[in-house]
Amino acid sequence: MHQLETQSGRNERPRVTVAAIVEREARFLVVEEQADNGELVINQPAGHVEAGESVIEAAIRETFEETAWRFTPEALVGIYLWRRATGDASFLRIGIVGSVDGHDPHSPLDEGIVRSLWLTREELLSEQKRLRSPLVMKCIDDYLKGERYPLSMLKSLLS
Template sequence: MNQTLAKRPAVTVAAVAERDGRFLVVEEHDSAGRLVINQPAGHLEPGEDILSAVMREALEETGWTFRPEFLLGVYLWEHPSKTHSYLRLAFGGKALEHDPARPLDDGIVHALWLTPDELAARGPQLRSPLVLQCVHDYLAGGRYPLELIKAYGGF
């Protein structure tokens, strides 16, 4: 793989929703077929604005309608293989309504709510270290206004 392209991060969004001390996550199969845990997250699609992307990803992966309320953080992570990297914009917000009959994205096994301790205990199963980092940042009170997110050019 071209090293220049490998270093160019893919833009992803992640939804961090907490209810009664539990966080909404998904169990999914990664590209290697491993069962991993992640926040509802995915890639920004062409022509899509960032907030619409996080709402879409949460709905497609969990069946929950997600309302972003704040920017939690911006994270740059290089996969240990050094073949790809990600720029993740994580948003905190509310999971409002659930449609249990909604089909979930390919690769998603199911959505579940886990405590921070339950997530930490599943460390090797976490898709990336960003999963637990986002929860820690949420619990530490990281909150930035959505007005920081700007889009220009037809979004």
């Protein structure tokens, strides 16, 4: 397996992340979060898969930690490899569609998360410059095109 080479010449493996795609009444659950550079950006509830955790467990955990909504995964939408234009990091994002219920407004949100929002596709497009990455719209557009794969495709062999 080849590693991606960054502009600095270092080889770096992609970071494995999950993203929850949730639609309710033509609005998508997103978060407003502070990026590493201090800017406020918009993203799906998303994050890294932790050691000893399955992809599905990571999606459930990240969604709750970032939005205080309980996420029920239903299908895989896609697996996306993306590298930042600066070439300093690459990401392998696993987009999972599902539903939410059981919101806990008293649960503290992850550090860096300002708030969760429900936005239409059009509202997200109008904020395109604030999207954390092009993966946000790609996941939503693939979901809207009807892309769905069984969760059973996501195998976890954890010991």
